[in-house]
Amino acid sequence: MNKETRTQKIAEIMLRDAYGKQDILWHDRLEQMSVFEIPLEYLVYNKFNGRILSRTKTLEKQGRNVNPETKEGKFVIEELLWRSKVSKNEITKKDISIKGQLKIGIVTRDGIVIDGNRRLMLLNKLQPKYRFFKAVVLPVALEDDPIEVEKLETTYQMGEDEKQGYNPIEKYLKAKQIYNKLIAENAPENAIGQIANWMGEEKSEIQHYLDVMDVIDEYLQYLEYDGIYAMADTPNDGKEDLFLYLKKWLKTFGDGKESTKAFDGYEQLDVDDLKNICFDFVRAKIGKSYDGKSFRHIADGQRKNHFFGDAKIWKDFADTHFSIVSPAVKKINSEYPIDYNSENIEASLSNRDAKFRDEVLEGIAHNLEEHQTDLGYLRAADKPLELVTSARKAIDSIQQGHKNFSQPEVLERVEDLIQTLTGMLIKKSPEETLSLVLSLLQGIDLDSARFDEEIMLANIKNVSKAAYQMEKRIKAS
Known part of the structure; x- marks a missing residue:
């Protein structure tokens, strides 16, 4: 059904008795508007609905135009809406099946759903049990007053009670989308102020949203996923916290x-x-x-x-x-x-x-x-005692009998560690250093160890010479 036909059909419905009344904030005034029961087939999903904005933006980046007026486009949007919160949708679907539609939606006079896309999707799944959508009809088409419609949509969808149900990235992306629209005719501070008013937040929080969105955009560029916002929106992975840090x-x-x-x-x-x-x-x-x-x-x-x-x-x-x-x-x-x-x-x-x-x-x-x-x-x-105790525990946990302990790089690290520790000991206590050397010499098991006799004798000679020179210096002092 094209736009002209939808507009005409909805206009005819508005000539009948209203289902009820609903207060709607329109142009900064609370107006009581009539609620009508509109056949489901007269309505069109808003492809830039806040719940699925990252996904529709991703599809657009691929050059895939999602036209909600076509059967294919309608199917794509319904799938995105369903997958956005499967468990919650299951619960709400069951609730609507039993009680019917309790919350009133908002649509434009040409049938674009401004508030209630998820409810419309669930009602479509429940056909033929339910064939009508209860909604207020705005006095404009979407393109007649896009900023006011955006304001209304944001106020209803991203109010304090509502945005808890949105996936993490959507509120950041929504703030960026609105900011880009407003900045053409407003100073940055004024644009941020308007968004804050629409979302029921402080201006500092909206600036925070925009800053986080900048980081997300840089992340996607880093991966060469520019504009594919679905790749930053993984609600069960905890990515949002990392972006915030x-x-x-x-x-x-x-x-x-x-x-x-x-x-x-x-x-x-x-x-x-x-x-x-x-x-x-x-x-x-x-x-x-x-x-x-x-x-x-x-x-x-x-x-x-x-x-x-x-x-x-x-x-x-x-x-x-x-x-x-x-x-x-x-x-x-x-x-x-x-x-x-x-x-x-x-x-x-x-x-x-x-x-x-x-x-x-x-x-x-x-x-x-x-x-x-x-x-x-x-x-x-x-806190040297604390560090030495930790180091001792780490060394005690080494399995010296394990084959990997004999690897050259391991033995090299052990030798380096010994030299470092010995150097620390030499600086602080020569007596303890000599005691350690003596203990090491006495601990060598010549019966079971394999060694090069020539190298061993040369080292023993050098040790003896070093000890003699040290003895002379001590006696002379």
Whole structure:
């Protein structure tokens, strides 16, 4: 049914007795408008409904025009609405099936649903039991007064009680969409003020929404998923929290002035590395792939509490991270190139990101864990007994009989550790150092150990010579 026919049919319905009355905020005045029962086939979904905005934007980015007036477009939107909250839709569908439509919708005079798209979708699924949609009819078509209609839609859909039911990204994307419309004729501050009024929020909260949206846009560009907002909207993965932390960190460290919460002398390149590393962690956050709380150790809080607060820890953490991720990204890009024309690009890119997670997760999670330990050591630098006790526990847990203990790189690390500890002991206590040397010499088992006789005799001679020289110096002092 085309627009002209819908408009005519709805106009005819409005000549009949109204079902009831409903107060509607229209042009900043509360007006009592009539409610009518409109046949379902006269109505058209709003493809930019706030619940599915990220998905319809994704389809548009692919060049796929979703026309809700066609059978195909209607089917696509119904699928998106259903999948946006399956469990909640199941409950509401059952409730409507028993009680009928309780909440009144709002439509334009040409049948575009402004408030009530989800209810309309459920009523369509319940046909032929229900054939009508109860709604107020606005005195305009959508294109007659787009800003006022947008205002009404936002007020009803994104009010404090309503937006709890929306997927995480939708409120950020909705704020950006409205801002882009208003900024053409308003100063930025005025545009933000209007959005705040429509959404029932403070202006600072709307600015926060826009800032988070900027981070999300950068994330999608980083992955070459520009405009494919479905890939930032994974409500069960906890990605939203990571975006919120990153937005805060970029404000703290990248606002043009050096923050005391970061290591001294950091540069914009370091902030860029921080951002890209965080994007990799966001990408790998699929399901319960890792505990999102550990993400905070990267850069949250005071300097002593995170990696970005110490130059040495940060450099080692970042270098290790990129050594893990860079070859994985190269492999993924080669084996799973992006198919922008995919019939289901969300599934295609989700599979691609899952491959990325599988390639890097163990490595980046271990890197995170290792540097959390380093951070703990740094914080305990003035508590030597605590650190020595922890080190002793770690050494005691080594299985010396394991075949890996004999590997050259392991023995090299052990020797390096001994030299480091010996150096610490020499500086503080020569007596204890000599006692340790004596103990080590006495502990050598010549009967069971394999050794090079020539090297051993040369070393014994050198030990004897060093001991003689030390004895002379002590007696002479």
